[in-house]
Amino acid sequence: MYLVTLLGNGVLILVTILDSRPRKPMYFFLKNLSFLDICYTTSSVPLILDSFLTPRKTISSSACFGQMFLSFAMGTTEYVLLSMMAFDRSVAICNPLRYSVVMSKAAYVPMASSWAAGIINTGVQTSLAIRLPFCGDNVINHFTCEMLAVLKLACADISINVISMVVANVIFLGIPVLLIFFSYVFIIATILRIPSAEGRKKAFSTCSAHLTVVIIFYGTIVFMYAKPKSKDPLGTDKQDLAGKLICLFYGVVAPMFTPSSTA
Numbered sequence: 001m002y003l004v005t006l007l008g009n010g011v012l013i014l015v016t017i018l019d020s021r022p023r024k025p026m027y028f029f030l031k032n033l034s035f036l037d038i039c040y041t042t043s044s045v046p047l048i049l050d051s052f053l054t055p056r057k058t059i060s061s062s063a064c065f066g067q068m069f070l071s072f073a074m075g076t077t078e079y080v081l082l083s084m085m086a087f088d089r090s091v092a093i094c095n096p097l098r099y100s101v102v103m104s105k106a107a108y109v110p111m112a113s114s115w116a117a118g119i120i121n122t123g124v125q126t127s128l129a130i131r132l133p134f135c136g137d138n139v140i141n142h143f144t145c146e147m148l149a150v151l152k153l154a155c156a157d158i159s160i161n162v163i164s165m166v167v168a169n170v171i172f173l174g175i176p177v178l179l180i181f182f183s184y185v186f187i188i189a190t191i192l193r194i195p196s197a198e199g200r201k202k203a204f205s206t207c208s209a210h211l212t213v214v215i216i217f218y219g220t221i222v223f224m225y226a227k228p229k230s231k232d233p234l235g236t237d238k239q240d241l242a243g244k245l246i247c248l249f250y251g252v253v254a255p256m257f258t259p260s261s262t263a
Helices: 002-018 025-042 045-053 061-094 096-102 105-130 147-151 159-192 197-225 235-262
Strands: none
Touching: 002 025, 002 045, 002 235, 025 045, 025 061, 025 105, 025 235, 061 096, 061 105, 061 147, 061 159, 061 197, 105 147, 105 159, 147 159, 159 197, 197 235
């Protein structure tokens, strides 16, 4: 699955670079998304494979926080990037005559600042986590150095970390979700006003790829955090296992489907 992710997203990037025709903002965002998926998967899968294939089950603190930084940064960046792609599709469908003006190169290239947003946010979260004291066995109950799994090992008050993550989630998760939602409200309203079935189908096909990625990406998050918590003492272990598997799907399976969903 890791090799398929590398090959599929790599080919998608190569095709959009070599082909002289795709110069639309959509292809610019697709290149960024594919590169992002490669980085995101690479931040965790090699460590997981190493733990499966070798007797060594330990990781140094620097490697752990490095892996945490990369995966958290890539996830945050993808939230913002998907919202930028939703805005691009809404302009293309709702205002096609003004598309080249609104989404000029001077306008859409700065939208790649989503990378900067992800790095800055993750830098804050990781620096707060590094300052915490860790005492005890320091056994991470997860496949990777996931932020919340590491914070559970801290032998100090983590309320500042929690507040910081809540604020970051509102800014980098909540706002992008709202932007995607309203973008598709306008898109669907515009598509429904198209008189011909062929026209509606053609208009929807231009945003179906992005919508597929959004459903895969956000669907796993909603399923993970919207589940009711079990009151059964044994349910905690089941929830932890479910969280790990969903995280694995979110970080390994979803990036593998990006090239096929955008084809």
